[in-house]
Amino acid sequence: MSKAIEDYGFIGNLRSCALVGRDGSIDWLCLPRFDSDACFAALLGTGEHGRWLLAPAGEVRATSRRYLPGTPILETTFETAEGKASVTDFMPLGGGVDPDGRTGEVVRLVKGLEGRVEMTLELVLRFGYGRTVPWVRRRDYGLRAVAGPDAVEFVTPVRLRGEDMKTRADFAVETGESVPFTLSYHPSIDEPRFVDDREVLLQRTAGWWREWSERCTLPDPAPEPWREAVRRSLITLKAMSFEPTGGLVAAPTASLPEQLGGSRNWDYRYCWIRDATVTLYALVNSGYFEEAGAFRNWLLRAAAGDPGQMQIMYGLGGERRLTEVELPWLPGYAGSRPVRIGNGAHGQRQLDVFGELMDALHLARRSHLGPYKAAWRLQGVLLDQLGELWREPDEGIWEVRGGRRHFTYSKMMCWVAFDRGIKAVESFGLEGPVEDWKRSRDEIRADILARGYDAERNTLVQSYGSKALDASLLLAAEVGFLAADDRRYRGTVEAIERELLHEGFVRRYRTDEAEDGLSGEEGTFLVCSFWLADAYVLLGRLDDAIALFDRLLAVRNDLGLLAEEYDPKAGRQLGNFPQAFSHVGLVNTAHNLLRARGPARQRANHGALPQSSDASVQTEATEVEQD
Structure with a gap:
């Protein structure tokens, strides 16, 4: 058992x-x-x-x-x-x-x-x-x-x-x-090598980790339970990083199920482009600039080459071939089969990764994480590729296996990609076809509001022509696509509360309503609940945000660890474990609650909302000579 x-x-x-x-x-x-x-x-x-x-x-x-x-x-x-x-x-x-x-x-x-x-x-x-x-x-x-x-x-x-x-x-x-x-x-x-004194090795290892964890910065006054939860999450994220390259695995396990006995079992021992921006916010805001820089450099190396061949995920060293196979000799966790290693989603088209990568590189530039010239060169070719590609359907943020659709979140992140390119030109004095990018940004926004918004229900929807909701739409204000006080954003949050909240936690979408090409059900997705808490912060509903955050902290095991999902009825964690996305969500939500300008507001202010001036930020144009 x-x-x-x-x-x-x-x-x-x-x-x-x-x-x-x-x-x-x-x-x-x-x-x-x-x-x-x-x-x-x-x-x-x-x-x-x-x-x-x-x-x-x-x-x-x-x-x-x-x-x-x-x-x-x-x-x-x-x-x-x-x-x-x-x-x-x-x-x-x-x-x-x-x-x-x-x-x-x-x-x-x-x-x-x-x-x-x-x-x-x-x-x-x-x-x-x-x-x-x-x-x-x-x-x-x-x-x-x-x-x-x-x-x-x-x-x-x-x-x-x-x-x-x-x-x-x-x-x-x-x-x-x-x-x-x-x-x-x-x-x-x-030839093997041997350890002479295990006690000495223990003290040396413990000393390194303690010095590293003591560098964590969190605004005061932070309740001690929150402070310890953030510190434990950051230690976990650091331990899930691959030091030789700076990559971060989504989880260190494979095929732990999203439903006990089910078939939604995937290998997460790879690095997702999608995790980039939120991970960088978690690291930078917590004082870990070296780790943020290493991850940013991994992103540049992994995404290098023909932008038309950019993948949604890569191996620890930037490997591209992550062939998915099944292991029939393993019965699976709690009988959950098939057991898969490798991940077939690496070959999917997921347009949101363009926005995630552009947003991550924009944050890195604002945080003085070089090299600068290589990043801007990459951003330019990405936007050239996206100029027509944004019109195409894709498999979406949740990597569905039921066929491509026009997912609203994917289009929204295409908007983010052009928006961050425009911001880089305006804020850092860089060169680029900004008027073309503005036209693309405006066209995408109009397309989303015409086809991805249900005016009758006052909510964004999962995909064009669909009535289904999707928790990723909670990020519309955080990425700056809609202002937090926009009635369409408030309506989206309220609709998600009505239809995707399950026993106090958020589902990604309803599997009985949104065809994803897979059988069975799944638990509530923990990072989506952190997104809802972040939305509450942006909406000024701080009491609701704190209550949800404390409820999420209670889901952690006795060691402070979180899996990908949670079954509130059974009181069980589900999915791969520990899960980077969940721990990144915890860190960022804590910062959002403790700072007037946490990651959610920082990210939003880089988008559609007014951007505050920052005299301390040098223009990249004056710095590229150092590359």
């Missing part, structure tokens, strides 16, 4: 991650990258598909867990009739943190806290997403496992034994004792 998604904790090293269950079992681990094949895939199957259990051998009376403050280092405490013991799980960082540059290790430290606790270990290594049983050999330090190009070294002082194609051990810890375990990945053609 599958564990609840919210029962998992998350650890990572800026290259990959692991999910650790409350019971002490690591059920998901991909090495050496987020998008590598899993060597532990019990998350999508059973223990036979790979896991690493480390827990008391007997009955557990109580379990508690926490992150070490300011870190993604997980500490789980087990209480038995005989005593207490803790398991500390972390992934050491490479690069400047570790002088040896380790990048593929999981360290687990078992410590005796009270009395004597009998512990058990079960290690089931299954490469290739649970399909490949490795060749295993004993070593004086533990064991080595090899399968094709992959190898791991398992290092421990505990005596191991093999049973039924698994590695097992039994041992005990008494008060003050500590027993270390390390699983280290390396290509099978390379």
Whole structure:
């Protein structure tokens, strides 16, 4: 039986991650990258598909867990009739943190806290997403496992034994004792490297994370629960970033379902262009300019080339071929099939990404994130491409598989693309065919208000000719397309409240009303609820915004983590976990509530609303010589 998604904790090293269950079992681990094949895939199957259990051998009376403050280092405490013991799980960082540059290790430290606790270990290594049983050999330090190009070294002082194609051990810890375990990945053609002192590595890793998390800025007065929620979300987002390139995975998991037992199961271990603007706002407003700059540079590299070939998502290094396949040997989380890896949506046309990328690069310019010349060159060719392309149908923000339509949000983001190009010329003294762009912007706006607005119901609609609503339309004021006091925007928010609110949370759209080419239903989409809270802020409904934000904070698990979706009736998180979009939404909504000019107002003021002057902003024309 599958564990609840919210029962998992998350650890990572800026290259990959692991999910650790409350019971002490690591059920998901991909090495050496987020998008590598899993060597532990019990998350999508059973223990036979790979896991690493480390827990008391007997009955557990109580379990508690926490992150070490300011870190993604997980500490789980087990209480038995005989005593207490803790398991500390972390992934050491490479690069400047570790002088040896380790990048593929999981360290687990078992410590005796009270009395004597009998512990058990079960290690089931299954490469290739649970399909490949490795060749295993004993070593004086533990064991080595090899399968094709992959190898791991398992290092421990505990005596191991093999049973039924698994590695097992039994041992005990008494008060003050500590027993270390390390699983280290390396290509099978390379020689392994070993950790000398796991405690030193723990302190080094914890110190780096604490220094990083203490740089977080949040306006005062911020309630401590909000401050801690924002800090935890930012730590999670940082741990989901791929340090070598600056990319950010949408989630570190694949095929966790949007409906238990359903077929809406997707691989999110890639980087979406759509996440760009909101992620940059979250990072910049929280004081993390280095991370914002790295992500902005990833965007430039990934989108480089023929703008007609721009994709909606890319691999961690900017890879374009993300072929979707099904893994029939995995039964799926809670029987949710098919299990998919890769993502076929990478080949879809989604016109909103033009606006998202233009908006992100506009924000980067205002935040002094260079290089400047390359960005403006890219923006110019994007707008050239969009001049006619905006008239075409697409698959939309939600990546529907039921055919292309004229989605209102996609058209709105095409408007944003031209608007931000115009703003760049007007605010930074750049060169471009601004009169042509203004004509395109005006034409798109007129088209949307004529075909994407239902005057009888006073609301924007999901697609031209449709009566269906869509939560993405909540962003109409935030991106500056409509002013917050425009009756059409207020009507859209009220319509979404009436038709898409479900038990206090927002659905993306109604699956029984909007054909998306997929069977089954889904939970409420958490980032959409954050968007509604942001809309409340723009409308001046602060009490409603605070109430919704607090309700969303209560959905997080005990470690402060959010998945993609939430089933309010069952009280269960759904979808891939943890989800970057959800945590970015949390950070931005907190800033919106705490600042008169939070991300929602900042973004709106770059659009249709009047833009305040900023004498401190240099024109790009005077800076490009430095590129």
